[in-house]
Amino acid sequence: MSRLWGEDSDALAQAGVDVASLAQLEDELSSVLVLDDAPIVDAHVHLGRDADGHNLTAHELARDLDRWGIAAAVCFPANDPGPGGQFTEANDLVLAAARSAPERIVPFCRVDPNGDWALELERAAEAGARGLKLHPVGQSFRPEADESVAAVSVATERGWPVLFHAGFGARRLGGPLAELAGAVPDARLILAHGGRGDARALAHEFAGESRIAFDTSLATVTDLAALSPGQLMFGSDRPYGEHASALHLIAATAGVAGWTDAEVRDVLGGNLTRWLDDQG
Amino acid sequence: MTRAEAARILALASQCEMALVRKDPVAAPLLAQTARAADGLAGGHTLAVAARLAREVDISIHEPARKVVQALTRVASQEAQAALLRH
Numbered sequence: 378m379s380r381l382w383g384e385d386s387d388a389l390a391q392a393g394v395d396v397a398s399l400a401q402l403e404d405e406l407s408s409v410l411v412l413d414d415a416p417i418v419d420a421h422v423h424l425g426r427d428a429d430g431h432n433l434t435a436h437e438l439a440r441d442l443d444r445w446g447i448a449a450a451v452c453f454p455a456n457d458p459g460p461g462g463q464f465t466e467a468n469d470l471v472l473a474a475a476r477s478a479p480e481r482i483v484p485f486c487r488v489d490p491n492g493d494w495a496l497e498l499e500r501a502a503e504a505g506a507r508g509l510k511l512h513p514v515g516q517s518f519r520p521e522a523d524e525s526v527a528a529v530s531v532a533t534e535r536g537w538p539v540l541f542h543a544g545f546g547a548r549r550l551g552g553p554l555a556e557l558a559g560a561v562p563d564a565r566l567i568l569a570h571g572g573r574g575d576a577r578a579l580a581h582e583f584a585g586e587s588r589i590a591f592d593t594s595l596a597t598v599t600d601l602a603a604l605s606p607g608q609l610m611f612g613s614d615r616p617y618g619e620h621a622s623a624l625h626l627i628a629a630t631a632g633v634a635g636w637t638d639a640e641v642r643d644v645l646g647g648n649l650t651r652w653l654d655d656q657g
Numbered sequence: 658m659t660r661a662e663a664a665r666i667l668a669l670a671s672q673c674e675m676a677l678v679r680k681d682p683v684a685a686p687l688l689a690q691t692a693r694a695a696d697g698l699a700g701g702h703t704l705a706v707a708a709r710l711a712r713e714v715d716i717s718i719h720e721p722a723r724k725v726v727q728a729l730t731r732v733a734s735q736e737a738q739a740a741l742l743r744h
Contacts, residue, residue, distance in 0.1 A: 382728045384721035392719045394710060399725065402706055406732065430720070595731075598738035619724070622731040629739040 380440050383619025403621055407445075410624045418646035418653075419450035419620075421540065421569055421594040421612030424482075425470050427455035433616035435474035435482065442481060445620040448646065450613075451540070451653075453485040453510035463488055463497040472504045483507055483653060485540060489516040490524040495531065502535060507656065512542040519548070521556035529557060533564045536656040543579065544570030544595065551578025558582075558589065565589075565652060567610060571596025580604060590648060593626060594618055601630040606640035610649040658698045658737075660744040666695045667737035670704070670730055677716070677727045685711040688726070691733075700736035703729050 379386045381399050390396050419442070426432040432455075442450060452474065454467030464487045475484035485508035486501035488494035498509065509532040513520050520541065532539050543550055550572065558564060567590045572579035580603050583589040591604055594612030601609060613623040631641050658666075669691035676684035685708075692708035695701035707729035710716075716723040 382725040384725055388721045389725065392714050392722055394714055394722055394725070398706055399710075402703060402729070598735050598742065602742060618731075619728050622728045622735070625732050626735050629735045633739050633742045 380437070380444055382621055383441065383615065406621055406625055410628050415642040416646045416650070417445070417447045417611060417624075418483075418649050419447055419613050419615070419623075420567060420592040420610040420649050422450040422452045422615045423455040423617070424452045424474055425455045425457055425467050427457060429456070431455060431616045435477065438474075438615065439478065439481065441615060441620055445624060447620065449481045449483060450615075451483045451485055451508065451649070453508075453540070454487045455616075456512065456515045458489055458516070461497075462492045463494055465497055465500075468497065468501045468506070469504075472501065472506065475505060485510045485537075487512070488528060490518050490522070490528045491516060494524075494528055498528070498531060506537075507653065508532070508537045509539045511539060513548075514542060514546040519553060520550065521553040521560070526557060526560045529561045529564050529566075533561050538565045538567055538652050540567040540569060540592070542570070542574075543568040543572045543591075544574050546574045549578065550575035551582045554579065555582040558586075563588075567592050567652075569612070570594055570614070571600040571604070571609075573597060573600050576600040576603075583608070590652070593630075593644070594623065596626065598626065598630050598633060601626070602634040606634070606636050606644050607648065609644045610652075611645045658740045660741060662694075662698055663737045663740035663744070666691065666698065666700065666704075667734060667741060669694055670700075670734040670737060673707075673730045674727065674734065677723060677730065680717055680723070682717060684716065684726075688730070691730075695733065695737075699740055700733035703736070704733045707733070 454464050457467045459466045468486045471484045475482040486506040487510040565588045569592050592610045592612035594614035595618045673687050688708040688711045692704040695704045707726045714722040
């Protein structure tokens with residue numbers, strides 16, 4: 378059983394899909410991607426099952442990483458807060474996967490700042506979590522709210538980066554995230570999806586700020602090309618996104634923006650690896 | 658690819674992406690239209706494969722196929738953006 382464009386090829390074949398042409402297209406794409414000797418690290422992967430039906434197991438992720446020569450991935454739960462509302466079971470799943478593959482899975486925990494998150498964050502830290510994922514749309518909170526600032530502060534005290542959803546959503550993000558970053562001056566924030574939820578404002582607020590990065594998952598060429606490669610971290614958003622188009626996005630942006638080989642290596646994994654290695 | 662061709666493909670591909678996310682039945686005919694617009698241009702082959710898949714499989718009920726079509730459409734959209742930005 379193999380994977381094609383992030384999906385199970387057997388399931389595609391059973392539906393009558395011409396898997397040979399899909400495989401050929403994937404091969405053609407991979408031959409032009411910037412996949413040299415640079416170690417690739419994926420900054421944005423959800424393990425487990427989302428309420429909307431998306432699902433990714435650690436085994437499936439391992440096959441995806443192998444297919445695309447990706448060394449490791451930052452993983453956190455999908456939107457599955459569980460009966461207690463604090464992602465306890467979902468965090469456990471990610472932490473167990475990381476214990477089984479410590480070289481490949483970097484576990485971040487996920488909590489809901491609206492509730493009693495502190496105990497869950499501490500429990501996850503003791504079980505090996507190395508960062509925090511927050512989703513203001515999924516958990517309905519404002520980035521600049523007291524409870525959000527408090528969660529980011531505690532994560533920062535632990536030396537953790539905080540990955541913040543900055544994609545789809547109705548509310549503006551530029552001012553609120555700048556307020557959050559100002560309230561926690563040492564916080565290292567990874568704004569997901571190239572900040573496409575409020576791209577112009579976020580680029581204006583954070584251009585050149587070394588403690589603010591943007592992951593490239595499901596981002597656009599236009600938004601990424603406007604940012605410094607020193608602030609970008611490759612991401613896929615598996616299982617909502619997949620690695621073929623995620624890597625193609627890097628190749629397309631590098632061509633447009635004129636990134637050097639060293640800058641491409643930094644985007645693909647160097648920038649994120651330095652942050653993960655510097656955890657205080 | 659001219660700037661106008663790239664802008665046309667980007668607009669159509671963006672409509673396709675949203676229709677696919679929303680599982681809207683307009684996705685398959687929109688993809689066919691987009692593939693025609695991109696025929697012979699960068700991303701055209703990818704869109705042709707996506708359009709054929711959406712025609713041959715009911716992507717409103719077959720989730721893996723819908724996700725593959727979405728991925729192919731994303732690649733074509735990236736190609737069109739890159740072409741526009743190079744002009």
